Amino acid sequence: MDAIDVLKTRRSVRTYKGEPVPAKIIEDIIDCGRLAATANNGQPWEFVVVTDPDIRRKIATITDYGKFIADAPVCVVVLCRDTKYYLEDGSAATENILLAAHAHGLGSCWVAGDKKPYAGEIGRLVGAPQGYKLVSLIPMGYSAESPEKSKRPLSDVLRWEKY
Ligand SMILES: Cc1cc2nc3c(=O)[nH]c(=O)nc-3n(C[C@H](O)[C@H](O)[C@H](O)COP(=O)(O)O)c2cc1C
Numbered sequence: 001m002d003a004i005d006v007l008k009t010r011r012s013v014r015t016y017k018g019e020p021v022p023a024k025i026i027e028d029i030i031d032c033g034r035l036a037a038t039a040n041n042g043q044p045w046e047f048v049v050v051t052d053p054d055i056r057r058k059i060a061t062i063t064d065y066g067k068f069i070a071d072a073p074v075c076v077v078v079l080c081r082d083t084k085y086y087l088e089d090g091s092a093a094t095e096n097i098l099l100a101a102h103a104h105g106l107g108s109c110w111v112a113g114d115k116k117p118y119a120g121e122i123g124r125l126v127g128a129p130q131g132y133k134l135v136s137l138i139p140m141g142y143s144a145e146s147p148e149k150s151k152r153p154l155s156d157v158l159r160w161e162k163y
Contacts (some may be wrong), residue, residue, distance in 0.1 A: 029106075050076075063137065081133075097138055
């Protein structure tokens with residue numbers, strides 16, 4: 001797939017086949033995360049890759065809309081140092097990870113972290129140091145579904161020169 005196809009065909013995937021994801025592929029996906037745009041090149045992110053089923057189950061239980069994390073072979077926990085632009089930076093890294101996963105033939109889904117009451121608890125569970133914020137959780141694995149999503153048409157959202 002070329003880059004534009006990757007961008008246009010990524011959809012959130014919440015059911016996964018059981019087969020494990022090779023470590024080299026996970027590393028490449030995280031590599032794409034660390035290369036995201038970041039305010040003042042601050043790069044405040046840390047990425048914790050959780051494959052341990054017990055920890056994934058615990059994370060899943062703590063979340064409200066992330067129960068499917070229990071069934072994903074991998075869950076990437078995106079943490080950021082609490083800087084002025086941590087949320088923008090962590091979100092840019094998260095989107096890069098979703099797209100890289102899709103380019104590698106994996107399905108993934110952004111599960112909310114920031115602003116959630118469970119953010120601190122998940123941070124502690126994965127050993128995040130004080131002062132780090134949970135931005136997102138990204139379960140991923142080989143897709144067991146091909147979801148469609150209705151999207152606002154381009155003509156609805158694109159305005160030239162003025163609103
Ligand atoms: C900030 C943010 C938080 C999200 N949190 C969740 C979540 O907790 N659980 C979930 O299943 N999906 C979550 N999503 C995924 C959205 O539901 C999904 O991106 C949206 O429905 C559009 O579908 P698409 O990703 O297939 O284009 C989140 C997405 C974003 C950007």
